[in-house]
Amino acid sequence: MTGNGVGADWLREFRTAARPRTVLVCFPAGGGSASAYRALAQQIGDGYTVLAVQYPGRQDRLGEPMIADIEEMAEQVARVLPAGGSEGLALFGHSMGATVAFETARRLEAQGHTLTRLFVSGRIAPTAPYPGRLHEAPDAELIAELERLADDPAAVSVLRSEPSIAELVLPAVRNDYRAVETYTFRPGDPLRCHISAMLGDGDPTVTAEQAGAWREHTTGDFELEIFPGRHFYLDEKVPQVASFVAARLS
Template sequence: MASTGSAWVRRFHPAPQADARLVCFPHAGGSATYYFPLSAALREAADVLAVQYPGRQDRLQEPCITDISTLADRLADELMPWADRPLTFFGHSMGATVAFEVARRLEESGVILRGLFASGRRAPSRHREEQVHLRDDQGLVEELRRLSGTDAELLADEAVLRMVLPAMRGDYRAIETYRYRPGPPLNCPVVTLTGDSDPLVDIAEARAWAQHTVAPFRLRVFTGGHFFLGEHTESVARELADHFGAAAPGR
């Protein structure tokens, strides 16, 4: 792993030759390493960065940030030095909302993204009342099993659970207490990716992302549930490579 000088950013496959950057934002309880396969697939198309939130992996001893606005403020500051090349954001689930809020802050500073890819998340203005973060540990584990985003063996390992549940609970609190603050739509294109059987996002909620940009919008629906990305990494990488105008993986 290349050193970035920031605890917030991982750069698994540095691409100094690329003329653009992709910044990837993880889901609730997720970490930067979730995007290692996507980074590998796109190493010729873009300089890929993956965000590492506090409270997990090598940042395990740091307190989680349980407020999306605070998290977005910190990330906007951390990512500004990387805006020397055109930026595209990709966020999955909670990460899509975080990416959106960081994009808003960057626009206020004069940085317009090349594009925002919102995966597995309803539009910021579409609210559902959810309280998973208030459940006991068993209730939180049951939700993770329902979404099929965590390896079953890990969920059965008590030692591992003790390490990861605080970050998961903190992230769930952050996203479930998030409320959209009305403001100007983004000036960059938005592409929404969603699974056709995602229990957390229906098609209308995914399509509502169109209301959050004045630039072109596109919706793409994949087969699968909330973590459809794991089954369609190659297709998603091809989608992103086309966005960057580069040869898609496997072509």
């Protein structure tokens, strides 16, 4: 699945189990990269293989053209994911990654694959339009939005004082806001897999009611779990998130 094999471009393997009960595939937030899931992979426990999606245009794919279309990202990922076997397959996505994971799940199920669960974190349900045109905004407005979402706004403020860093970070952020803000849900059959929706109780981008609307997108079980924290609560609550996920993969 990784290395020089199928999915080498798109997938990074952060945890390997010889005989995994489940393969968990993680989708980063907008502007993010696969390495955001390294800590979660380390703490999720034995018996799981953890892969993370690496979107083009960042880290070791920096020289590749970015994709500003959520459905196209999902098409690419669905082509390289394992087709099944004795182990289960589950998807986890945060923020934009939740929508990419959802669209990937739709494609996999349409191809006849079985998913055990979809984890959607810090994201409104796909039927709700995402307001705004930040992808067309000046850099200063993008930085202000990142400060609004950050647990520590001061850590983001460096983008104002260090143009060289901003030149590396902001293109992916702008690209992914374009993907989010131009995404349109296409009606179709609900998923068969279970859905676990997750959010921080202080997240300014999604309410519990909005996260609860994910229940409309599965014929399986649905649950909503609220953690202490803001939009990026999972960075601060890695042990709790890892425990929550592992309990549902067992």
